[in-house]
Amino acid sequence: MPVPKPVFISYHSTDLAFVTRLDSDLLKRGIRASIDTRFAPGKYTHRTIKEQICASDCFIACLSPQYLGDEFSRTRLADHSRIALGKMLYTSPKFQLDVSIFELVSPNGCGTLSPALRLPMLDDSDPTRLRVYVIDHPGGRELGVSVYDNSLKEYDGCYVRYQRPDEGGNSGSPVFDRQLSVFAVHHSAHEARKLNEGVLLRDIQAALSKK
Numbered sequence: 001m002p003v004p005k006p007v008f009i010s011y012h013s014t015d016l017a018f019v020t021r022l023d024s025d026l027l028k029r030g031i032r033a034s035i036d037t038r039f040a041p042g043k044y045t046h047r048t049i050k051e052q053i054c055a056s057d058c059f060i061a062c063l064s065p066q067y068l069g070d071e072f073s074r075t076r077l078a079d080h081s082r083i084a085l086g087k088m089l090y091t092s093p094k095f096q097l098d099v100s101i102f103e104l105v106s107p108n109g110c111g112t113l114s115p116a117l118r119l120p121m122l123d124d125s126d127p128t129r130l131r132v133y134v135i136d137h138p139g140g141r142e143l144g145v146s147v148y149d150n151s152l153k154e155y156d157g158c159y160v161r162y163q164r165p166d167e168g169g170n171s172g173s174p175v176f177d178r179q180l181s182v183f184a185v186h187h188s189a190h191e192a193r194k195l196n197e198g199v200l201l202r203d204i205q206a207a208l209s210k211k
Contacts, residue, residue, distance in 0.1 A: 007033040011062035116181035136173035158203035
């Protein structure tokens with residue numbers, strides 16, 4: 001009998017009754033979902049949530065007006081203010097690193113992304129190790145991320161190539177490893193090979209340090 005894939009359920013607290021029924025139906029089919037009611041109070045932290053998502057093969061979002069209002073409001077600045085750019089620290093042509101770096105003042109409440117300490121390994125023996133995620137605004141719409149069909153394919157100098165669903169306008173988006181640490185900046189698409197390409201963060205950091 002095949003081992004069921006781990007499932008993560010995301011929901012709003014007002015939808016707990018529905019989620020409880022869903023969880024019960026999954027259990028009847030031998031699937032034990034990751035859900036906050038299985039954790040002791042105070043133990044379900046942001047870090048725990050990130051770890052549970054990374055360890056899951058399926059992500060279920062229980063959409064409701066309450067869920068959408070709560071989740072999407074967190075991706076926006078409360079006052080919808082614009083971020084002012086300071087001086088340009090570094091720029092590179094498109095045929096090289098294809099990146100420009102500016103100074104900016106982060107709005108209150110904004111955090112920083114954690115850079116990866118090492119590049120993800122090309123390990124065909126464990127497909128989960130090949131997962132990558134690009135968090136972006138597809139077509140200029142709301143913040144989004146694809147959780148399926150994302151896999152690391154190859155490295156080529158300062159570039160990394162990966163498979164993921166994509167549409168135009170996502171250049172400059174961060175590329176995350178399976179631990180959600182940034183290791184590249186999304187750069188372009190290779191239509192013929194059906195691959196996407198990013199510029200490795202380590203090469204950008206090295207170029208910036210020489211300025």
